[in-house]
Amino acid sequence: MTLQMKVFISFLYFFSFCFTLFSEKAFAQDSNQSLQVNIGCLYPLTGPAGLYGRDSVVAIKMAQDFIKQSQRFSNLDVRVKIGDTRSKSLRAVQLTRSFIEKDQIDFLCGVVSSRIALAVNEATRKRDVFFIGTDHASPVIVSEALQPYYFRMSNGTRQSMLAGAKYIKTNYSKGKRLKIAFIGPDYDYGYSAWGDLRAFLKEQKVEFEISGEFWPKLFEPNYAIYIQKLIDLKPDIVINGHWGHDLVTFIKQAKNSVLFKQSVFMNFDAGGNFEVLSELGKDMPLGLVLSARHHVNWPPTKENKNFVETFFSRTGRYPSYAAQGAYSGIMAITEAVKQAGTVRDKEKLRHVFENLKLKLPEDPDGFKSFMDPHSHQILQVQAIGKTVANDRFVPAKASLSDWRIYYPPSKWPLLKESK
Amino acid sequence: MRMEFNRLVLVKRYLWGSLLVAIIPLALMAGLYDRYSSYLHDKLIVERIDGDLQTALVKMQGFLDTQIYHLENLADLPEFGEFLIRGKTHSASPQLTDFFYLITNSQDIYGAEFFDVEGELVHSIPTRSISTLSQTYNQLPIVKTKSVEILGPIAPKNGKPGWFLIRKNVIRLGEKIGTIVLKVRLTSLTEQASLLYRVGVYQPFLNTASLNTTFRQSFSVVGTQEIPGSLITTSTSFLPGWTLSLHSFGKDIADPRLYIRYLLLIFVALSAFGIVALFVHMSERLAHLISPLNEGARSIAKGDFSVRVSEDGPGEIKSLAKSFNEMSARLNSLIHTRVDSERRAALGNLAAGIAHEVRNPLAIISTTIHGLKRSEKDQNRKDMLEIINEEIIRTDGIVEEFLDYARPREPKNEATLVRDVLNSVVTLTSATMSKQKVKLNRTGDASIRLDVDSSHLRQVLMNIVLNSLDAMPDGGHLTIRTTRNESSGEILIQDSGDGMDDACLKKAQTPFFTSKKGGTGLGLAICSQLISANGGTLNIESELGNGTSVSLTFPLAKSDAQTKLTSRKASDQ
Known part of the structure; x- marks a missing residue:
């Protein structure tokens, strides 16, 4: 050499x-550099549904604080931008475009109204952006309108209606042909809820006939004629599909009539929301059958109590279910990015989302929320209760009790009508 | 009877007159008010219904015009024309998409569909609203208005609300380049008439028909398909074949008004009935109160001065009854006094005559008898002469009594100690008491002094005690009680003898009435006369089988009355 x-x-x-x-x-x-996750959240911060958005913003901050303090997510930098939809489809679509094109977000999340969610879903479909739904509940978006990057992190009407049908079967259908009337908001959420309940009642072999169906507008201020029509029909059960301020208005206006004495009043999807209990205060009639996607007093787990009390310490009020939905959405995105290790590989992320399983405040002990890979719908426990007098959670003067717990099926249920 | 009838008729006349004065204005007012309110109500109802119906029509027409206006704005948009011409291979620009959302953002619009000139669907908002029905749109009922066609409506079914379509052709340079269809919420149209909804009274219905079908439908204010009740009124067409009608809930629309009207009439009738009942009651009561006065007057007219009427009536009736009774008592007293005076005068004359005509012969007979007795040796004849003499004395006594009654001596009042008089009477009658085994019981304050003629008092007491002893031939109890009152003294003589029945008691003081064998019937009459002359009162109570009680009351002597007053003042201090 x-x-x-x-x-x-x-x-x-x-x-x-x-x-x-x-x-x-x-x-x-x-490897030491933190991975930045950009999320754009769409919520109504003003108008009749404004509380949902405001609660969601607080819960998002709680989730961010939790992520910052967690060793597990120490390499993730979760950044969230909030957009006020004002409950308008056009504004939501414009914000979506802005988030995607200007802010270069990796994930879109939120949206309370199913109608707006469908519009946003269409806007994201063309751009292949992840849309993590948190509060809208129509099954359409996880069935016929499903797009590959859409996932929903809260129970939809189909799950709540399945639980509701089981509740009616167990407690009210005893050799009697039930007369059932429905009233719900005139948009996809209402149609889906009522369609799902009817389908599940048939599946459960509940003998029933429909006395009447009524479709007032979303945010309708005067239900007097609808209430009178329901009273005239004298149904055994009134199924109500309203949520938020609409439900509060309806109950306030019906409280002094014979409706609640004459018929059993049920609302399985949003009736038990703390916002409703809180706004009605002493006007909340007792004995109504209600449920929601999250309850301040169920499950009685450490995680749920911690979530509720932390929210209370930050705001001086107790959280509506929207808060837990938003919290779940941010936690799901964070967990998925953690498992995928990237925000760029959409297919890997989609795969992680489809098999996501995580513990959330609304999960009872021994249960974790899990994603149905086919529908992209998270599956969670549904708890139904009756209103009883209780001033533990002020300003509410009633809370739900006499719980009936319904665990989810292994797959999101498909119905013949929706197939 | 005639008089009573007239009086009562007068009372009733006044009452019925007052009743008519009360009832007639009430009935007139009720009638006028009823007619006025009925007229006013009918006028208001009709005008209000007509007004509300017209308002609802204007609102419905306005709602349709707004949707048509949006549709025309979109159709006239130059970019939209280009979009339709390009066909479904080209997507809408973001600006056009925003415009689509702006139009369909309202809750009154379910969606919009855009077709090219061939009838192929180019785009829809929202995407999901692409309707399988689009192929059968032309089978729907169609009506034309302005520049658009209205298709439907489709009633709620399968858990979905009702809707109708507004279709407009898009024209460029005189040629059709496509079609826009707006899917409109049916309830948004029907609820424009909600001001016509009255719970339980009436409700509006939207009635639709079309030229191409015979199918007619009716929709309630909340958009449900229903069979309306009885028709009240209907509007003119605001679209060809589309009308708004008002139907009752099965009850007459005037029911609430009739109810109030009947209620008022019933109230008036009840008031009238109440007034009549009150007046009848007052009439009966007044007649009932006046009737005893009438009866009393009739009795007085018949000569019964003892009649008394009840003084329980109210106010003037009570006062009238009192006056009537006073009048009756005074009349009775006056008549009795007058009769008594006249009777005494007659008796006095008779007694004087009898005394003159009987006593003088009796004195001659008595003197003669005495002479005969002295010269008579036969004892039997002497006894017989003695009997004749006794009878002459007895007859003289009777005449004396008769004279006493007819011409009583005027009393010489003095302070008389009751004890002395009673002692003298008891001494004189003690032999008889002992013989008849009558036990005497003297109680009370016998030291009182009465302002009476002592011989009259003695005569009276003797007479009454002897009567009592006569009533107790087989023994008994005689009680004499003396009581000092405020300004009088009372002597009560009570026996346990046979007593008297009511008939006897009433006549006891009547002259010449006697129940005793051999009695003159003048004893009590004279007593009564003497008592009255001495300013006293006599009260006899008796019950057959239970003895008799005689109460004498005389004024206290002045010295006794003064003593009593002084001692009471002392005790008060």
Whole structure:
């Protein structure tokens, strides 16, 4: 070996050493760098549904604080931008475009109204952006309108109506043909809820006939004629599909009539929301059969109590179910990114989402919410109760009790009508 | 009877007159008010219904015009024309999409569909509203208005609300380049008439028909398909074949008004009935109160001055009854006094005559008997003469009594100690008491002094005690009780004899009435006369089988009355 050769080989070694050293250094620098996750959330912050958005914003901050303090997510930098939809489809679509094109968000989340969610879903479909739904509940978006990057992190009407049908079967259908009337908001959420309940009642072999169906507008201020029509029909059960302020208005206006004495009043999807109990206060009639996606007093787990009390300590009020939905959405995105290790590989992320399983405040002990890979719908426990006097959670003067607990099926239920 | 009838008729006349004065204005007012309110109500109802119906029609027409206006704005948008011409291979620009959302953002619009000139669907908002019905749109009832066609409506079914379509052709340069269809919420149209909804009274219905079908439908204010009740009124068409009608809930629309009207009439009738009942009651009561006065007057007219009427009536009736009774008592007293005076005068004359005609012969007979007795040797004849003499003395005694009654001596009042008089009477009658085994019981304050003629008092007490002893031939108890009152003294003589029945008691003081064999019937009459002459009172109570109680009351002598007053003042202090 000549000297020149030795010098050349030595140079190669040195070069290799330097390259290796530089490469290792460079790699080490990459692995220590935090992964930024950009999320754009759409909620109504003003108008009749404004409380949902405001509660969601608080819960999102709670989730961010939890992520910052958690060792498990120490390499993730979760950033959230909030957009006020004002409960308008056009504004929601415009915000969606802005989030995607201007802010370059990785995930879109939120949206309370199913009607707006469908519009946003269409806007994201063309752009292949993840849309993590948290509060809208129509089954359409997880069935016929499903797009590959949509996932919903709260129970939908189909799950609540399945639980409701079982509740009616167990408690009210005893050799009697039930007369059932429905009143719900005139948009997809209402149609889906009522359609699902009828289908599940048939599946459960409950003998029933429909006395009447009424479709007032969303945010209708005057239900007097509808209430009178329901009273005239004298049904055994009145199924109500309203949520939020609409439900509060309806109950306030019906409270002084014979409706609640004449018929059993049920609302399985949003009736038990703390916002409703809180706004009605002493006006909440007792004995109504209600449920919601999250309850301040169920499940009685450490996680749920901690979630409720933390929310209370930050705001001075107890959370509506929208808060837990938003919290779940941020936690699901964070968990999925953690497991996928990237925000760029959409297919990997989609796979992680489809198999996501995580513990959320609304999960009872021994149960974790899990994603149905086919419908992209999270599956959670549904608890139905009756209103009883209780001023533990002020300003509410009633809370739900006499619980009936319904665990979800292993797959999101498909119905013949919706197939 | 005639008089009573007239009086009562007068009372009733006044009452019925007052009743008519009360009832006639009430009935007139009720009638006028009823007619006025009925007229006013009918006018208001009709005008209000007509007004509300017209308002609802205007609102419905306005709602349709707004939707048509939006549709025309979209159809006239140049970019939209280009979009339709390009066909479904090209997607809408973000600006056009925003415009689509703006139009369908309202809750009154379920969606919009855009077709090219061939009838192929180019786009829809929301995407999901692409309707399988689009192929059968032309089978729906169609009516034309302005520049658009109205298709439907479709009633609620399968858990979905009702809807109708507004279709408009998009024209560029005189040629049709496509069609826009708005799917409109049916309830948004029907609820424009909600001001016509009255719970339990009437409710509006939207009635639809079309030229291409014979199918007619009716929709309630909340958009449900229902069979209306009885028709009240209907509007003119605001679209060809589309009307708004008002139907009752099965009850007459005027029910509430009739109810109030009947209620008022019943109230008036009840008031009238109440007034009549009150007046009849007052009439009966007044007649009932006046009737005894009438009866009393009739009795007085018949000569019964003892009649008394009840003084329980109210106010003036009570006062009238009192006056009547006073009048009756005074008349009775006056008549009795007058009769008594006349009877005494007659008796006095008779007694004087008898005394003159009987006593003088009796004196001659008595003197003659004495002479005969002295000269008579036969003892039997002497005894017989003695008997004749005794009978003459007895007859003279009777005449004396008769004279005493007819011409009583005027009393010479003095302070008379009752004890002395009683002692004298008891001494004189003690032999008889002992003989008849009558036990005497003297109680009370016998030291009182009465302002009476002592011989009259003695005569009276003797007479009464002897009567009592006569009533107890087989023994008994005689009680004499003396009581000092405020300004009088009372002597009560009570026996346990046979007593008297009511008939006897009433006549006991009548002259010449006697229940004793051989009695003159003048004893108590004279007593009564003497008592009255001495300013006293006599009260006899008796019950057959339970003895008799005679109460005498005389004024106290002045010295005794003064003593009593002084002692009472002392005790008060």
